[in-house]
Amino acid sequence: MKRSHVFFFFIILFLCASSWAQVSVSGEVLDKDGSPLDGATVRLVPSNRLTSTDGNGNFKINQVMPGDYTITITLMGVASYMEELEVGNDDITLTVVLKEDPLHLQNVVVTGSFEPRLQLESSTAVSILDAKAIQQIVPRGTADLLQAVPGTFTDPSAGEVFTKVYTRGVSASAEDDMGWYYISLQEDGLPVSLVQHSYYGPDLFLRPDITTAKVEAIRGGNAAITALNGPGGIYNFVSQGPRENFGGEIQLSGGIQGEGNPLYRVDGTVGGSFGNNWFYNFGGHYRKDEGARNTDFTFSKGGQVKFNLTKIHSKGYFKFYGKILDDFTNRYTGVAADDWTNPKAAFGQDFNSTALLMPAFSADIPDGRRLAEGATNNFDPSQGVHAQDRAFGVDVLQDLGQEWSLRFNLKHSRKSANWQTAISNAFVSLSNPLAYFISGAQFPIGQVVFNDAATGNEVARLDNSGILAGESFQYIGDGTLPNDAIMGTASWLKQNKSDEWMNQITIRNQTENHDFSFGTASGFSDTSLYTQGSFGFVTYEPNPRMLRVTLENPGQPVLALSDENGLSNYGGLFFDNARADVSQIAFFANDRWKIQEQLHLDVGLRYETIKHTGSKDQSAPFQADGGYDGNPLTAYDNGILAPTGVRDEFDFTYDYLSYSAALNYKVSETAAIFTRFSSGNKAPELNYYFNNFSNVPINQEGEVQRILQTELGIKFDNENFSATATAFLSKLNNVGIADFAFDGDSGSVFYTPVQFNDSRTIGLEWETAYTPISSLTFRFNGVLQNPIATEWAVYDASGSVDTADDNVVDYSDNTLPFNPKLMFSLGAEYKKSKFNAFLKWQFMGEREGNIANAFQLPAYSIFNTGIGYDISQQLRVDFLVTNLFNSDGLANFFGANSFGASANGATSDFIAANPDASFVVVPVLPRGMMLRLSHTF
Numbered sequence: 001m002k003r004s005h006v007f008f009f010f011i012i013l014f015l016c017a018s019s020w021a022q023v024s025v026s027g028e029v030l031d032k033d034g035s036p037l038d039g040a041t042v043r044l045v046p047s048n049r050l051t052s053t054d055g056n057g058n059f060k061i062n063q064v065m066p067g068d069y070t071i072t073i074t075l076m077g078v079a080s081y082m083e084e085l086e087v088g089n090d091d092i093t094l095t096v097v098l099k100e101d102p103l104h105l106q107n108v109v110v111t112g113s114f115e116p117r118l119q120l121e122s123s124t125a126v127s128i129l130d131a132k133a134i135q136q137i138v139p140r141g142t143a144d145l146l147q148a149v150p151g152t153f154t155d156p157s158a159g160e161v162f163t164k165v166y167t168r169g170v171s172a173s174a175e176d177d178m179g180w181y182y183i184s185l186q187e188d189g190l191p192v193s194l195v196q197h198s199y200y201g202p203d204l205f206l207r208p209d210i211t212t213a214k215v216e217a218i219r220g221g222n223a224a225i226t227a228l229n230g231p232g233g234i235y236n237f238v239s240q241g242p243r244e245n246f247g248g249e250i251q252l253s254g255g256i257q258g259e260g261n262p263l264y265r266v267d268g269t270v271g272g273s274f275g276n277n278w279f280y281n282f283g284g285h286y287r288k289d290e291g292a293r294n295t296d297f298t299f300s301k302g303g304q305v306k307f308n309l310t311k312i313h314s315k316g317y318f319k320f321y322g323k324i325l326d327d328f329t330n331r332y333t334g335v336a337a338d339d340w341t342n343p344k345a346a347f348g349q350d351f352n353s354t355a356l357l358m359p360a361f362s363a364d365i366p367d368g369r370r371l372a373e374g375a376t377n378n379f380d381p382s383q384g385v386h387a388q389d390r391a392f393g394v395d396v397l398q399d400l401g402q403e404w405s406l407r408f409n410l411k412h413s414r415k416s417a418n419w420q421t422a423i424s425n426a427f428v429s430l431s432n433p434l435a436y437f438i439s440g441a442q443f444p445i446g447q448v449v450f451n452d453a454a455t456g457n458e459v460a461r462l463d464n465s466g467i468l469a470g471e472s473f474q475y476i477g478d479g480t481l482p483n484d485a486i487m488g489t490a491s492w493l494k495q496n497k498s499d500e501w502m503n504q505i506t507i508r509n510q511t512e513n514h515d516f517s518f519g520t521a522s523g524f525s526d527t528s529l530y531t532q533g534s535f536g537f538v539t540y541e542p543n544p545r546m547l548r549v550t551l552e553n554p555g556q557p558v559l560a561l562s563d564e565n566g567l568s569n570y571g572g573l574f575f576d577n578a579r580a581d582v583s584q585i586a587f588f589a590n591d592r593w594k595i596q597e598q599l600h601l602d603v604g605l606r607y608e609t610i611k612h613t614g615s616k617d618q619s620a621p622f623q624a625d626g627g628y629d630g631n632p633l634t635a636y637d638n639g640i641l642a643p644t645g646v647r648d649e650f651d652f653t654y655d656y657l658s659y660s661a662a663l664n665y666k667v668s669e670t671a672a673i674f675t676r677f678s679s680g681n682k683a684p685e686l687n688y689y690f691n692n693f694s695n696v697p698i699n700q701e702g703e704v705q706r707i708l709q710t711e712l713g714i715k716f717d718n719e720n721f722s723a724t725a726t727a728f729l730s731k732l733n734n735v736g737i738a739d740f741a742f743d744g745d746s747g748s749v750f751y752t753p754v755q756f757n758d759s760r761t762i763g764l765e766w767e768t769a770y771t772p773i774s775s776l777t778f779r780f781n782g783v784l785q786n787p788i789a790t791e792w793a794v795y796d797a798s799g800s801v802d803t804a805d806d807n808v809v810d811y812s813d814n815t816l817p818f819n820p821k822l823m824f825s826l827g828a829e830y831k832k833s834k835f836n837a838f839l840k841w842q843f844m845g846e847r848e849g850n851i852a853n854a855f856q857l858p859a860y861s862i863f864n865t866g867i868g869y870d871i872s873q874q875l876r877v878d879f880l881v882t883n884l885f886n887s888d889g890l891a892n893f894f895g896a897n898s899f900g901a902s903a904n905g906a907t908s909d910f911i912a913a914n915p916d917a918s919f920v921v922v923p924v925l926p927r928g929m930m931l932r933l934s935h936t937f
Contacts, residue, residue: 023087026060027094029053029073033774037098040075041241044085048312050277051244055873073098076130076214079106079717080118102769102777103724104128105717110189111236112218112226114506114517114590114604120715123602123662123674124222125151125726127767129215134208136838136866138255138882138928139265140292142185142203146235147842149217150781151726151765153819155179157891157922159292160300161203161385162331167219168728169761169787169819170232170707172735176892178687179203182232182707184223188239188321188395190411190502191228194523195582197687200496204417205325205389206237209285210251210267211306213240219765220709220730224658224680225606228502228523228584231658231680231707239321242279242310246272247937255880255930259353261290261299263930277312292925293332293355294543297382302327304389316397316405323391330384333357333425334894334920340855340911343890346897346918347427347483347540351888352926354542356425357381358489361453361546363565365491365534366628368575368619368642377532379491379567383420390414403510407519410503419494423533426488426899427540427918431472434899435486436464438535439549439561440569441635446553450481450537453546453566459539461552482541488899490533490573498527518589525582529690532641533574537566551635560634568636570628572621575641578690580614580650602662602676609655610683616650617643618695650689652701656681671716680707688736692754703756706733723768732759737794752795755808759816761787775832782824782843787816792851794904809907811851817903818892820845820859834870839863849893850903854911855919860889862924876934883927892922 025044029037036057043050044061047069053059066087071094073081078098085092101107105120112124119126127149137145141160146152153171155164164171164179174181177198185192185202192202208215218226218234227234248270255263269283284305291299308321335354337343345351360382367375393411400406428435436444445468450460460479467473502523509516537547546566551559562568590604619641622628627638662676684702713726736754763785770778792811827840842862849855863885868878895901896910897918906919 022063022065023089023091024060024062025064025071025085025087025092026058027096028057029059029096029098030057031078032097032099037075037078040073043072045070045072046314048314050242050312054245074107076104076107077101077132080108099719100771101717102771103717103722103767104130105715105722109216111216111234112222114226115508115515120672120717121664121666123664123676125219125711125713125765127217131213134212134215136880138880138930139208140925140928142206142208145208148825150767151219151783152217153823155891157924158331160329163203167233168709168730168763169759169785169816170220170730170732171816171819172732172737172757172759173705178685181685182230182682184227184230184234186234186236189236189409190393190504191523193415193498194228194500194502194525194584195498195527196685197529197690199419199494200417200529204385204387205415207285207304207325207327208237209304210249210269211239211283212237214238220728221676221678221711222660224678224707225588225590225604225660228521228586229608229610229683231682239306239308240269240271240281242312243271244273249934249936251932251934253930253932255928257292257928258926259294261292261294263287263289279310279312280308282307292928294353295355295357297360300329315399319395321393321395323389325387325389327387328384330357330421332922333422334922336427336897336918337921338916338918340915343921349542351923352886356544358422358536358538359544359546361565363563363567365532365567365570366637366640368532368571368640369530369577371622371628371640371642377493379420379493381421385421386418388416405508407506408503413500415498415500417496419492421492422489422536423492424489424899426901426920427485427897428488428899429485430462430481431467433467438569439635440572440639441551441559441561444551444559444561444635446551447476449550449552451548453548453564459547482539485540486547487538487540487544489536489538491536491567493532495530498525500525513594515592521586521588523584527582527686528579529576531574531576532571534567534571535569535573537562537568557633560636562636570637570640572639572641575619576616576690577643578614578616580612580686582686583611585609598666600664602664605657605659607657609653611653612686612689613651614689615647616689616693616698618646618648620644648693648696648698650698654683654704656704670718673714676711678709681705682707703734703736705735707731720771723766725764725766727764729762730760735759752797755793755795757792758790759788760790761785761816761819775830777829779827779829780824782822784822785819786821787819789814789816789851794851814851814853815848817848817850820847837867839865844889850906852904852907854908855893855906857890857893860887860924862887862889874936878932878934880930880932881927883925886927887924889924890921891924894920894922
């Protein structure tokens with residue numbers, strides 16, 4: 001008993017001594033003017049204890065055992081701080097002053113490399129948008145936000161989705177419906193989506209909001225070995241991380257766009273700790289947006305919820321995260337213009353307000369896949385695209401000891417995108433037989449009556465009896481159609497689904513002179529699509545109306561050329577029913593070798609294999625007396641495309657080796673230079689099978705494009721001036737191009753044979769920040785480049801499926817279209833006490849509208865501005881304006897204003913022969929103003 005008493009006495013004595021030995025590490029974090037910095041992350045390693053500063057810049061970490069530690073303090077916009085601490089038996093109090101870091105050169109980046117690294121020490125062209133920069137932008141989608149990234153070309157003119165993003169002239173396959181072709185759009189280090197095809201891109205499933213802490217952007221270069229099939233660059237949206245103290249922010253926003261269309265939005269986020277190093281974050285947004293242009297329906301509505309739950313321990317962390325997105329939005333099509341040398345809006349349209357979209361209605365169209373079942377698809381243009389994403393994942397970092405560590409990131413997502421919108425909005429003259437024969441009726445000749453589908457009132461009655469002989473139509477009575485035309489448009493119903501798994505495993509070993517990483521990345525997607533298109537009778541005017549159309553010849557029964565909603569040729573314009581399994585597996589290795597204290601060699605390689613397995617249904621018009629409904633007087637359901645029972649299979653594997661090597665020389669603590677050479681590859685996306693093979697076997701695999709890039713860059717960061725500049729040369733080889741075309745005789749849509757082409761771009765990117773006084777910062781970012789189509793051919797189908805009159809036109813050595821030679825952003829930011837303001841000028845240089853270089857999109861400027869005021873420590877108000885002067889700049893060009901035309905059809909000969917013809921352009925979005933009230937707690 002006495003021995004047991006002594007034993008327990010020493011146990012109690014030991015526990016007390018341990019308790020007495022625990023101390024605290026506390027302090028305050030200030031900027032260079034002595035103002036407290038709120039929200040700075042403070043981490044103590046190796047204990048991995050973490051906290052954040054409060055509104056007074058104070059922090060405190062309790063119960064720290066004696067020993068040697070490294071304390072790091074990080075906050076976006078100021079330089080990271082690191083200090084070695086020897087903790088004894090006394091509390092430690094620190095005062096830390098952090099200098100400004102406007103280009104984030106002294107901040108750690110995690111994108112485009114296999115280990116966290118200070119941007120100054122990375123051998124890549126990296127840009128960071130922090131939370132402040134994100135909050136300065138009126139929320140109009142992912143691509144619109146990325147306009148703030150230097151050297152990045154974005155086209156957000158269609159709205160939040162259906163956008164284009166690319167860099168350094170690596171753009172040839174980035175079409176309007178696949179604008180992210182070369183780019184890996186990521187959330188927290190993994191792709192948003194593994195697959196792309198027409199009208200199915202990653203921007204459908206990403207909505208920037210208050211939960212985004214920063215965006216890390218990698219332009220080309222190292223993306224060749226660090227991204228799954230995304231060699232053109234990586235844009236990684238990083239979510240908010242752990243915070244020690246309970247708190248968050250709520251934002252209430254309201255504003256107007258265009259001609260007074262309202263926008264309402266609420267964002268919120270909350271985070272904190274459960275204790276014992278468990279942290280949580282929860283947030284998201286909801287919005288209702290009537291749109292930047294005029295439509296008769298709500299353009300966007302919906303939102304998302306995101307969360308993460310993190311456990312930090314002495315050997316690493318475990319994080320469980322997720323996102324639930326349920327969102328409706330739409331996309332704008334083109335606007336008519338005339339005057340090839342100085343484009344102006346035509347036909348009473350307006351570059352700032354006209355949408356030219358079908359109005360809202362509800363129709364049930366027979367589902368060509370299941371006609372025997374009587375199945376239908378509901379079509380309502382006001383729905384736009386209904387995007388849903390359910391994504392959940394785990395992210396684990398584990399220290400394995402002996403300088404080894406493992407990172408494991410796994411995500412599963414289930415996505416769907418249901419498009420219900422219009423495609424095309426071309427001018428179709430009533431003198432053109434297409435205006436009647438597109439209905440699918442065999443001989444719609446005689447008295448054609450157009451009634452307003454919504455009111456039932458007669459709009460116009462005409463006689464087209466002489467139209468086949470080349471004579472014009474004649475109105476009967478006083479009614480006329482606007483511009484004596486209808487709109488060449490179709491209902492565009494697409495049902496897309498994907499079930500995806502993706503992960504990356506990285507094993508890292510650090511020694512005195514080497515930082516070696518290797519691992520594997522993989523992704524598996526089970527995806528399907530169905531596309532159905534029907535012609536719509538619509539007025540050609542700024543606010544289009546649906547038309548119910550009948551043929552009413554005297555002494556004959558009335559023949560319905562459209563249904564009651566104005567839809568015709570049910571399911572006869574498009575039918576695509578396909579499914580695919582995609583597997584992507586990559587193995588990578590990278591070594592950062594410290595040759596000397598200031599000189600590092602970075603060498604990496606990546607072997608990737610991508611397998612596409614799937615099938616596509618062949619189709620033919622449904623044959624039955626009287627059409628689908630058996631009624632010979634309803635001509636609108638006589639040509640429904642349905643599967644024939646034949647499926648064209650495909651099973652192809654693409655494998656390739658990519659590599660990259662770089663040297664980084666740190667001239668001083670504030671300057672570094674680097675050079676990098678990268679050889680990357682881009683495997684075909686699923687659109688290659690879905691678009692290029694119409695009712696023919698898929699007997700040929702696609703071609704792998706090759707991207708070669710050379711870079712030479714400098715990074716400099718001192719007290720008042722920071723800058724990065726990167727000279728680059730990029731070559732894109734083996735680019736398969738096919739144009740969308742329309743056969744007016746058969747009323748069918750087809751893609752022309754693929755042509756393989758090459759391009760080269762040489763240029764200079766720069767990013768600078770100058771702070772002459774502590775309250776004022778000037779920024780100047782941009783790119784100067786020369787994009788050339790070194791070898792380029794276009795297939796001319798001459799407007800018909802018949803190949804007898806086809807030819808191939810050579811445009812080698814022309815300027816690559818849609819790539820400006822000069823693009824920059826110049827801005828000023830002012831912050832003093834409770835007041836702040838900014839003004840930014842974005843300049844987009846002239847761009848060629850097509851590979852023929854026959855039409856140029858003029859240069860334009862957009863000015864954005866905003867002011868903010870801190871009402872109190874918790875309450876803030878901001879007023880933001882985008883496109884302050886309502887620029888009518890043109891972002892895109894679709895070619896002649898005729899159904900099925902393409903940009904490449906507007907050659908110099910065509911323009912010379914048709915100087916007064918109208919054409920289709922896509923203007924930039926008009927002015928938007930928003931008032932935001934933010935409450936932090």
